[in-house]
Amino acid sequence: RKEVEQDPGPFNVPEGATVAFNCTYSNSASQSFFWYRQDCRKEPKLLMSVYSSGNEDGRFTAQLNRASQYISLLIRDSKLSDSATYLCVVNGRGGTSYDKVIFGPGTSLSVIP
Amino acid sequence: DVKVTQSSRYLVKRTGEKVFLECVQDMDHENMFWYRQDPGLGLRLIYFSYDVKMKEKGDIPEGYSVSREKKERFSLILESASTNQTSMYLCASSYSVSNQPQHFGDGTRLSIL
Numbered sequence: 001r002k003e004v005e006q007d008p009g010p011f012n013v014p015e016g017a018t019v020a021f022n023c024t025y026s027n028s029a030s031q032s033f034f035w036y037r038q039d040c041r042k043e044p045k046l047l048m049s050v051y052s053s054g055n056e057d058g059r060f061t062a063q064l065n066r067a068s069q070y071i072s073l074l075i076r077d078s079k080l081s082d083s084a085t086y087l088c089v090v091n092g093r094g095g096t097s098y099d100k101v102i103f104g105p106g107t108s109l110s111v112i113p
Numbered sequence: 114d115v116k117v118t119q120s121s122r123y124l125v126k127r128t129g130e131k132v133f134l135e136c137v138q139d140m141d142h143e144n145m146f147w148y149r150q151d152p153g154l155g156l157r158l159i160y161f162s163y164d165v166k167m168k169e170k171g172d173i174p175e176g177y178s179v180s181r182e183k184k185e186r187f188s189l190i191l192e193s194a195s196t197n198q199t200s201m202y203l204c205a206s207s208y209s210v211s212n213q214p215q216h217f218g219d220g221t222r223l224s225i226l
Contacts, residue, residue: 032212043203043217044156087156091212101146101215105155 003027003102004090010108017078021107023088024070032091033071035062037084038106044087047073078111085109116140119204119218127226132191134221136204144207145187146215147171147179149200156203162187194225 005024013019025033033050048055050062050071061074071088085106120135138145146161148171158171160179168179176198180188187206191198201222205215 034214036214041201041222043220046214046216049214089214101158103156 004088004104006086006088006104006107008105008107010110012110012112013078014112015078015080017111018074018076019078019109020072020074021086021088021109022070022072023090023104024068025088025090025102026069027090028066028069030069030090033062033064034089034091035060035071035073036087036089036103038087039084044103047086075109078109080111080113083109083111117204117206117216117218119202119221121221122219123222123224125224125226126191126194128194128196130191130194132194132223132225134189134191134202134204134223136187136189136206136218137185138187138206138216139185140206140208140216141184142206142208142216143184144209144215145181146205146207147177147187147189148203148205149173149198150203150220151200159189196225199223199225 003026035047036044037047038044050064054063059076063072085108087106088104090102116139118137126132144163147159148156150156157173162168162181178190201220203220204218207213207215
């Protein structure tokens with residue numbers, strides 16, 4: 001099993017739709033979680049951190065389910081500008097001299113007019 | 114805002130050349146990272162550094178070396194460039210590996226001919 005897995009998509013949704021992505025992780029000792037977005041041929045940019053209690057930023061809601069070892073990202077009222085690849089990131093104890101940072105492979109979202 | 118600056122957006126080099134990619138961050142971050150990103154393979158960690166003059170191998174260090182002589186600067190070196198090193202290279206920095214997000218530079222699109 002890969003350490004961090006995401007459905008690659010693509011998710012094609014109409015404007016105004018609600019869309020949700022999940023990301024599963026294998027290391028139960030993982031401590032920190034983030035969502036990034038990456039536009040085509042650009043660098044990843046931090047979208048939001050994911051807290052145990054869940055957090056919301058405008059149209060975006062992130063949640064963590066430690067028992068099932070997944071994080072989710074919900075986008076409400078999708079805009080054309082939301083079209084991008086969404087990467088989940090998991091930081092956790094790697095069992096070596098450093099904490100390991102793992103990027104998921106990304107989920108592609110296309111919002112259609 | 115965190116600023117991570119990579120020296121070149123686009124670079125074309127020849128097989129066998131020694132190539133230097135430079136990265137500078139302005140937030141006094143302890144940790145700096147070099148990734149490469151290829152279609153279908155996601156982000157792969159080449160090397161990272163958690164302090165000046167310290168370095169750790171990532172997942173794909175072969176054919177690369179790094180240098181961190183000053184806290185703000187992290188250099189990636191391709192000792193003898195090969196065509197399979199044609200890729201997008203991304204530098205990132207973070208305050209803490211375990212619970213702080215990474216911030217990325219714009220990326221360098223490197224072509225080895």
